[in-house]
Amino acid sequence: MGQVTARKRGKTWEYGFEGAKIGGKRKRFTKGGFRTKAEALEAGTAAMTQYNNAGQSFTPSKISVADFLDYWMDNYCKMNLKYNTQLGYLNIIENHLKPRFGQYRLCALTAAPIQEYTNELKMKGFSKNTVVGIISTLSGALGYAVEPMHFISYNPCANIRYPKFRKTKKESRYIITPEDFQSILSRFNSKSPFYLPLMIGYYTGLRISETFALTWEDINLEERTLTVNKIVVKRRSADDVWALRKENKKAEKFAWYFGSPKTEGSARTIKFGEALYRALKDAKRKCRENRLRYGEHYMNICLESEKDEKGDEILRLVEIESGLPCSLKRINMLCVRENGKYISTDSFKYCARVIQHDLNIAFNYHSLRHTHATTLIENGADIKDVQERLGHDCIQTTLQTYVHDTKAMSERSVNIFESAVNTSFANQ
Numbered sequence: 039m040g041q042v043t044a045r046k047r048g049k050t051w052e053y054g055f056e057g058a059k060i061g062g063k064r065k066r067f068t069k070g071g072f073r074t075k076a077e078a079l080e081a082g083t084a085a086m087t088q089y090n091n092a093g094q095s096f097t098p099s100k101i102s103v104a105d106f107l108d109y110w111m112d113n114y115c116k117m118n119l120k121y122n123t124q125l126g127y128l129n130i131i132e133n134h135l136k137p138r139f140g141q142y143r144l145c146a147l148t149a150a151p152i153q154e155y156t157n158e159l160k161m162k163g164f165s166k167n168t169v170v171g172i173i174s175t176l177s178g179a180l181g182y183a184v185e186p187m188h189f190i191s192y193n194p195c196a197n198i199r200y201p202k203f204r205k206t207k208k209e210s211r212y213i214i215t216p217e218d219f220q221s222i223l224s225r226f227n228s229k230s231p232f233y234l235p236l237m238i239g240y241y242t243g244l245r246i247s248e249t250f251a252l253t254w255e256d257i258n259l260e261e262r263t264l265t266v267n268k269i270v271v272k273r274r275s276a277d278d279v280w281a282l283r284k285e286n287k288k289a290e291k292f293a294w295y296f297g298s299p300k301t302e303g304s305a306r307t308i309k310f311g312e313a314l315y316r317a318l319k320d321a322k323r324k325c326r327e328n329r330l331r332y333g334e335h336y337m338n339i340c341l342e343s344e345k346d347e348k349g350d351e352i353l354r355l356v357e358i359e360s361g362l363p364c365s366l367k368r369i370n371m372l373c374v375r376e377n378g379k380y381i382s383t384d385s386f387k388y389c390a391r392v393i394q395h396d397l398n399i400a401f402n403y404h405s406l407r408h409t410h411a412t413t414l415i416e417n418g419a420d421i422k423d424v425q426e427r428l429g430h431d432c433i434q435t436t437l438q439t440y441v442h443d444t445k446a447m448s449e450r451s452v453n454i455f456e457s458a459v460n461t462s463f464a465n466q
Contacts, residue, residue, distance in 0.1 A: 042082035053082025104140030110179045116347040149194040166203040212400035214409045232389040239406030241314040246403040254370040271297040294355040304429035334361025337378035
């Protein structure tokens with residue numbers, strides 16, 4: 039390859055350089071319109087560097103860690119990871135990895151500064167999970183630089199040693215007693231827009247993102263079944279979909295979208311009983327009445343098709359008054375106010391605060407899920423059925439995370455043992 043050259047063409051300058059031979063003839067790349075010779079040479083040098091690196095706009099041996107992390111986000115994370123996972127990685131990159139390692143060249147980064155930072159995070163009081171999360175994110179990015187990109191020959195995070203952390207008490211989820219749940223329903227009764235989400239969480243164990251994605255098409259009142267086939271996700275609008283980085287935060291525009299279920303096993307159909315049946319039947323009747331009462335001012339929720347950062351279709355929830363013309367597909371959401379406006383997981387935060395502070399009950403929506411699972415196991419439900427109701431791919435998740443030791447479980451274990459040995463002695 040030759041050098042970049044510059045020549046004057048009229049009042050402006052043009053750069054040029056020779057490319058590889060195609061069909062025995064060498065191809066020449068040129069571009070003009072530069073004010074000075076220096077500008078032309080600078081642009082030509084950058085263009086030739088990109089050409090020599092098979093289209094990359096950087097030389098792998100010279101790229102900084104900060105620029106490589108952006109490259110990893112753009113070329114791996116946004117194409118392979120769910121949106122909320124991308125946001126979690128971005129937060130770690132912007133607030134931890136770039137400030138600490140961003141100025142290094144990628145090829146010069148070694149294990150020593152990473153180990154020092156790991157120890158420093160522990161000394162600053164970060165929890166083990168947080169420290170592991172930060173270093174694992176860096177390790178994932180550097181692993182991508184090794185394979186398949188071959189920018190570096192080894193991952194400097196490979197042999198990092200985590201310092202010893204004092205064992206912390208495992209966070210315990212509050213199990214809502216029947217008495218506490220009745221208190222909650224007294225405060226948020228059937229006239230409240232939060233009544234139905236509370237009932238669904240308590241009687242089915244759905245995740246909050248699953249509950250607030252339900253439509254009436256997902257409910258079969260005859261069979262008394264409920265189908266989970268999507269979740270709601272709060273994300274930037276498609277026109278601002280990748281304005282994720284710090285400097286663009288003021289320009290953020292958020293909207294609600296339908297997303298795919300958390301895991302493969304999360305898509306499921308589950309049965310419900312009499313209490314939820316009555317609540318759903320009453321809510322459906324009220325929906326019909328409210329639509330008639332508000333008339334053209336009733337808020338329809340429609341789906342607008344957009345493209346996400348992967349180029350895949352995503353469906354945005356759009357609110358439009360009934361009196362306005364609209365060609366978008368209308369859906370019938372369960373979680374709405376009496377005028378049809380959508381109630382989101384953000385809206386539910388008000389309900390949770392009231393339960394915590396006014397009713398003095400340790401609560402968040404996930405408490406309903408924990409309560410549902412524990413109550414089932416405590417009363418002898420089949421663990422496999424509980425796993426399927428909760429939508430877990432792995433039964434270990436059900437046992438280790440969602441089933442709590444309670445007094446009733448302990449007493450039942452004692453009674454089972456006593457009954458077994460007493461029967462054995464009686465037969466002797």
